[in-house]
Amino acid sequence: MELDPFVLARIQFAANISFHILFPSITIGLAWVLLYFRVRFTLSKNQAWEYAYYFWVKIFALTFALGVVSGITMSFQFGTNWPGFMERAGNIAGPLLGYEVLTAFFLEASFLGIMLFGKSRVSNRVHLIATSIVAVGTSISGFWILALNSWMQTPAGFSVEEGVFYADDWLQIIFNPSFPYRFFHMMTASFLTSAFLIAGVSAWRTRLGVDGPATAMVMRTGVLMAALLTPLQIFIGDQHGLNTLEHQPAKIAAMEAVWDTERGAAFTLVGWPDEETRTTRFAVRIPYAASLILTHSADGEVQGLNEFTGEHPPVAPVFWAFRVMLGMGVLMLLVSWVGAWQFIRVGSVGGKMLFALSAMTFSGWIATLAGWYVTEIGRQPWIVYGLLSSADVVADHASATLEGTLFGYIGLYVFLLVSYIQALRYLASKPAQSLTLLHNYRGAALAGEAR
């Protein structure tokens, strides 16, 4: 079967970007968590915080390396897969990517060396500063790339001459209408992903019986972080939705599978959107709920997909990705709140909660990926929303070339992902370093009794 080169180029880019986002979605949040561990240690001199840092910095370094190498791939694929995009929108996309390299990549990469391996070579202060710089760098990186992505969704501050985009106002370009929502939504997603990762791995270690005093402290940090951030994320997501309704109504219509424009639209809980018959089969609906969620009014008007015939995204993937993200959000809220309640009330969590937390270790990945599928598939058929279509900018590689490299990439990524999770399991199954604190403590207590 000969697949269309355009479809192949999209699958390849989607595979890359999906693989890449897994790692920054951990490191952006985890960098700040590590800084928090270091600050707690510096202030309290409680050795357990330092051991927590040592354990998680290992995972951070591994995750960071995977993020770096998959990110480099992406910077090349802009040119190899979408040369038309850079030729047409390069005046805008180029500088934003350039600023990411100049203000974030070098900063992270250079100070990462000191953060990881420089602890015995520099003072505690310099090490703390290096750790802060890495954390700031990862967030700056997110700032620029989300500015570009948001501009592609809600372009502003530009003019077009003979099909080429020119920058008119950089502040409008960077702070385009959807940028603040997307930026905070992704940053919070990253903090949530790392919160569930640290809580989940700690819970798993506890179930294995290799936990030490630091493990419980980390788990508590993760659970409380998640309990605070999940409701915040739901609020930001809701605001982001209002913004999308204003600027990209076709995306919202696909997310909700609303075919005809209507007032008091029902929310389809589950169902199978069928683009041929332009109906949703097997739909289970909640009356008025879609209007209520999207417009914050029960009889608010929601535009239907039929108003955007030929110019709306594929409905089923957007619809389902959105439901996966929402479902994850609800699960996260439930688990983190029950967990936080147990921690606050009892001081520790029960066996069922340990199981739930370890099952939720990678829940952030699922929610983040699903969210990105909603927004990116939801942008189609456009690469720059409403102005430049994806099909117009694709490179003219032969299908065979793209198929070959696609299989190569997918094979490599599956191998790396399996290796990553195996390495995580291996590191987590080793007895916690902070157990030594416990032995010393017991030893000291025994010595006290003997006296």
Add this chain to the structure above:
Amino acid sequence: MEQFLPVFFVMAMGLALLLYVILDGFDLGVGILLPLASATEKDTMIAAIGPFWDANETWIVLGVGILLIAFPKAHGIILTALYIPVTIMLFGLILRGVAFDFRVKAGDARKQLWNRAFFGGSLVAAMAQGWMLGAYITGLQENLTGYLFAALIALTLPALYVMLGCGWLLIKTEGELFDKAVRWGRVALLPMAVALLLVSIATPIVSSEIAARWFSLPSAIGLLPIPVSCALAYVGLHWVLRRPDVLRTRYSCLVYAALVLICLMAALGLAYSIYPDIIIGRMNLYQAAAATDSLQFIFYGVAITLPVILLYSAFVFRVFRGKATDLSYE
């Protein structure tokens, strides 16, 4: 500004790619040498590059980034033409980059696998870069001569990286590994010279215009320092690699410094050949340049951040100066 900005960016791009070669070059070279070392030597070799590789690799992102930002039309053509070698290089860089961590974190049973991935990734990336360089300096010709030449550079360029790797190991290691690095250097020296000579003669053969630029008077006399200093550096390398005591005592950085000189001269020569073209014989840098407003916006960024980046990079190299010690997070 319209005349100045494209020239400024092409210089910045050249600087970034030169820094990439001399910095990540030693990382890749050490990777290629890895199988020749014993298990403990392997750890030392990795420790000698561990704190630096990530920042070193970022220079190629900046180089390609500038091509993308400042010369979007050329970026599309070059990267589309080099699609396969770029993809292969990326596979190599991915394997090399993750192997740093996996080889010590995935358990002892898998260390051997990741050592191999480290070696394979480094070699593949180096060869793919050689192919890209070879294809680029012959004007991206899609014919047999073009492919043959690219293949030739792909086979010989890794020798330059191996030399840089040896030069770096001489600075960072001592004892038996140091002696090994000297021996490896002696072997790799000649292939490196062949690679550089091939690159040097390719461009004048491909383009009579470039040949005229090099071999007509009086410019030929003005250009003489480039081949002469390279020849002197080569003789110096040949001499000093047979006197390891000189290197061991005080001048351990001599080999690396001579290689940096050679790379710098090669870059200057290449720049002189190609300028003002960005794709030889097809497109010059003014035709490929992005809109002046966009270039101006990123110009301020480069002008401010690039010196700062160089400063803190120097700081990092200073923190990790001296012989390599075991990598530890504690």
